[in-house]
Amino acid sequence: MSYPAGARVRVRAGDPYHHTRVPRYIRGHTGEVVAVLGQWPLPDDRARGIVPPRVETCYAVRFSAADLWGSGDHTVTVDLWESYVDRA
């Protein structure tokens, strides 16, 4: 699965026991892909010393602050690996 700029994606709400780059404040929330950043190794694997790590497409995903926190007129953009999200 890959997502073009403009796609709506939902962040998986899991709580892995290991390191991940998904901030808790976006888990379960929906955002919009604003840029496709190319292929990068998965930090969850690198943090555990898994060699070679999985390599996935990374996306810049924009969230509305009001969606995340109930107020605010700004947005928050987070770099997310492919396995962190599903199509919304």
Added chain:
Amino acid sequence: MTWAGRRASVLCRPPTEASRRSRPTGRRGSTRWRRCWQRGLFSSDELRDAIERLAPEEYLAASYYERWLGALELLAAEKGVP
């Protein structure tokens, strides 16, 4: 560019001669840790993970670079660096 198996990243890339000359204070006391990076002893994500595994009271009391130092000590101990 392929990243499979590569363990260094921007965060842990050792300084070049030019950058060391431009930041003289960066030379002090950093040789051992730079060797850790250069030898691929741990990755930037392992450092982030180690920062998150610091004891809460240690994490909350520490400054940004004190957290790096605590994480480096933790990793060195876990990996048996003399």
